[in-house]
Amino acid sequence: MNERGKRVSWVELYLDLVFVLAVGRLAHLIVAEPEMHSVWVALGLFFVLWWTWIGFAVLYNRHGDDDRTEHLLFLLGSVPIGVAAVAIEPAAQGDPAVFAGALAVARLILAVAHGDGGPDLLRGRIARAYLVSVALFAASILVAEPWVYVLWFVAVSQESSVLLRSDHAAGRGHRARRPVPEHPREALDPHHFAERFGLFLIILLGEVLVEAGQAPAESTATWIAIGAAMVLAAALWWLYFDSSAEINLRVLELSGGSPTMARTIFAVGHMIPSFALIGIAAGVGLLLEQEDARFGYVLVSTGIGLYMLGTRAFLRARRGPFALRLLVVIATFNLGRLHEVLSPDEYVVFVAAWVVVCAGLATQLDADGHVGPAEEVGAGEAAVAGADAPDRVGG
Structure with a gap:
């Protein structure tokens, strides 16, 4: 940071x-x-x-x-x-x-x-x-x-x-309800806050590696699946830290370290995708252990879908039709249906490849549509304004 x-x-x-x-x-x-x-x-x-x-x-x-x-x-x-x-x-x-x-x-x-x-x-x-x-x-x-x-x-x-509430949140009028803090004691340090959540996500990604490392490697197929689980964790890291982490930090900076914005983006916004990583880790463990693996298919596909939705890592790419990206996320939620055609080891390899492709696609769309610093700041200001919009209407 x-x-x-x-x-x-x-x-x-x-x-x-x-x-x-x-x-x-x-x-x-x-x-x-x-x-x-x-x-x-x-x-x-x-x-x-x-x-x-x-x-x-x-x-x-x-x-x-x-x-x-x-x-x-x-x-x-x-x-x-x-x-x-x-x-x-x-x-x-x-x-x-x-x-x-x-x-x-x-x-x-x-x-x-x-x-x-x-x-x-x-x-x-x-x-x-x-x-x-x-x-x-x-x-x-x-x-x-x-x-x-x-x-x-x-x-x-x-x-x-x-x-995570602004000190003046209980006040009256339009100014009282703006997300930008008025007093220094309310504000959060954006860099520290964003880094804390990034580190926590890494802890959760590490659990995917732990579950993969505990798998009984009794065949070549299982060894390949264990390697694929490592690739899956790395691809999930890429999806978030290649773009979303920096965008979240920028928006919090633009809000002046607003507690309201920190609550929306991090405290609440990161809760479900963070738990999704626990589900992915558990699903990988079930699949590699090949016991009660049927539920593992659902845990992994649903977890990856929730992670992609919650972090907005894939949907927020700057170029490419949004409808197509949304269809990819919807398809991700339904990957668990592949239990009928893929063995647990094959499924781990498949979803790892799927997430790698999604990460690569998101990066490509982001790179092709790269915008300058001024436009990034404008996007962040729009996000801050969006958080403030309900208050302005209510006021």
Whole structure:
């Protein structure tokens, strides 16, 4: 990322390492019980873990100084997150007490970190929101399903709405509702924020490699499929980082580090494609293990389709008919039907080739329609204006 922005600290990378454990557990959860119920449970657990990670990312982005106090805070936070990662399996089996308790402790640490910021109204509101979440997660230990998940959803919804909301969002009039922050304390460092999400996507792509590496290589066909899985992960990296990562950064820069824009593009916008990578990893694992592989076909094709839609990496190419690109994405969702004609190993090779072609096509369309810096800035300004449009109409 650009050297002008705040750099990601070593302690943040350590915290990400703890989340690697959680990501692996979620993928294993789907592989162990390959059915839609497991996917929905994994998505629910990922949802609360995702916003826990975002809480620490926003904290460091706005207030991190990379000093010993900050190091201690993040290292303390890594402990309950690690416990929550280990508790994913019992939580998925109907015993969420340890998982919920650990995430309550993580939010208590976030509340203390924000509450220690002096007479800053924004930090005070965020601290209070996290204290409410602590109470809700703690209360969820005492209730039965489905109320556990209802309390989690309410907790995350109220804390996230405060965490990435402009300080003047509650004001009145047109100016009060613009996405560009008016006060420096509201703004996010675009480079740090974009890099944090990019690094998290790499963690998730790494899970595809982990699942491929765990496959029992008992034949030449399986060895070829393992290599194809590596190619698939690389092609998925290319789809996002070759263009989308830079565009997302540019738009956030143009918004002045707007919390509203950061929430739209990254916190919410990246959630489903990020989870899609877990589904792809689980699907690759099922296919290469060749046990219950039928569900693996669907996981991989649906995951790639959601990744392409969510990152807009393929659809946002500057040239070429949009309808054709949309048809390619729709076809991607239906690749799972090939279970009738392709073996699991052959299917992994096929989807890897498919994504490579899509990545190459997106790059070609982007290169053929290359625009200058002024036009890129104009496109970013249009995106910012688009986010502001509903407010202008409402005002």
